Amino acid sequence: MKKIAVITGASSGMGRDFARQLDAQQNFDEIWLIARRRERLEEMATELRAPVRAIALDLTREESIDEYAALLKAENPRIAVLVNAAGFGRFGKSEDFPLVDHYRMIDLNTKALVGMTLASLPCLGEGSQIYQLGSMSSFQPVPYINTYGATKAFVLSFTRALNVEWKARGIRQMAVCPHWVKTEFFDHAVKDDTISYYNKFYTSEEVVTRALQDMKRGKDVSVCGFSARAQANMVKLLPHKLIMKIWCKQQKK
Numbered sequence: 001m002k003k004i005a006v007i008t009g010a011s012s013g014m015g016r017d018f019a020r021q022l023d024a025q026q027n028f029d030e031i032w033l034i035a036r037r038r039e040r041l042e043e044m045a046t047e048l049r050a051p052v053r054a055i056a057l058d059l060t061r062e063e064s065i066d067e068y069a070a071l072l073k074a075e076n077p078r079i080a081v082l083v084n085a086a087g088f089g090r091f092g093k094s095e096d097f098p099l100v101d102h103y104r105m106i107d108l109n110t111k112a113l114v115g116m117t118l119a120s121l122p123c124l125g126e127g128s129q130i131y132q133l134g135s136m137s138s139f140q141p142v143p144y145i146n147t148y149g150a151t152k153a154f155v156l157s158f159t160r161a162l163n164v165e166w167k168a169r170g171i172r173q174m175a176v177c178p179h180w181v182k183t184e185f186f187d188h189a190v191k192d193d194t195i196s197y198y199n200k201f202y203t204s205e206e207v208v209t210r211a212l213q214d215m216k217r218g219k220d221v222s223v224c225g226f227s228a229r230a231q232a233n234m235v236k237l238l239p240h241k242l243i244m245k246i247w248c249k250q251q252k253k
Contacts, residue, residue, distance in 0.1 A: 002029040002077040005050075008059060008116060009086035011040035014133060014181070017208040018083045023048040025212065028080065034059070034068070035086070059086050059112035060104055069119040079123045083131045084113045089148035091195045102147045109151035114158065117173075126170030129215055132159040134177040136228060140235045140243050144195055144251065152177075156221070163220045174214060175221050178207040179228040195251055200227060 005022055009015035010033035019033060028050040033041045034057055041054035055071075057064040072079075087109045090097045113132060124130075137149035138156035159175040166173070180201045207224045214222035223229045235243050 002075070003080050004028055004030045004032055004077045005081040005083070006032045006034065006079055006116075006120065007081075007083040007085060008034045008112075009084075009133070010044060011035035011037045013085070014176075014178070014204045014208060015083065015085035016044060017204045018085060018131065018211075019044060019048060021205075021208050021212060022081055022083075023050050026080070030077070059116070060107040062115070065112065065115035065119055068116065072119065072123050077123055078125065079120050079128055081129050081131070082117070082120050082124070083133075084116055085131075085133045086112060087133055087151075089145065091145050091148075093144060094146045105147050105151055109148070110154045110158075113155060117162070124166075124169070124171050128171045130159075130171065130173035131211055131215070132173060132175050134159070134175040134221075136177055136179045136223070136232065138175065138177050139232050140247075141240055143244055143248055144253070160220050172215065172218075174211065174219060176207065176211045177221060177223050177232070178202060178204075179223075179225055179231075181207055199250075200225070202228075 005019075005026075005028050007015050007019050007022075010019050015035070019031060022028075023031060030053055031048060031050045032053045032055055033044055034055045035041055036056060036058050038054055038056035041052070041056065045052035045054060055068070057067060059065065089105060090101050094102070117130065117132070132155050134155040135149070135152035137145055138152040140149075142149035156175045156177065159173055163173045180198050181204050182201050202224055210224040211222040223232050
């Protein structure tokens, strides 16, 4: 049975670094890279050791999940690693973005992630690992990053609960919750200066390195950076009303 890794959002940012590091650390018969931009995926293929299958899909469409599931059924590979890194955000006042943007964030960040995870189950088994991309906003309500943060809270809850459900199957999954990471994500998310305070940036390479280490440690949540972990722990203790007040003060709101 063919051993594969499946990575969504693989054309840039976190997905791209997951592909690089997984390829360097493990041996796969094939790596399936999924994103909308086929040319970027084919370019990525030249950087990896393992054979690459570039699969151009728009995961906001239910038909794309069906297409992925049909491909799995036809080939019946063993998915050793699944990385759901596809996602996007919008930073600013909620009413300043068209409703379709809110719908697309929900569809890609949550609906597609659930679809890809459950569609993969027939090919997952003992020892399989799933990395689900959350965010530091998974831990608290975040004004002016409202819908995006809510979708990432969903990812955290879904991942931790499903990790317990699938424990008996030997399938591990972990929510990767990075702080600010300067990738192409920001080129699309930031349109004005509504969000102006960024206390610390990490690289996607640092986040992925930490995530791979935390999976080996048996964790179900990965947060890169001491200060980021301190913040994640702090918001568990303080009332969310106070956390949001502090956040808005930082953003001069």
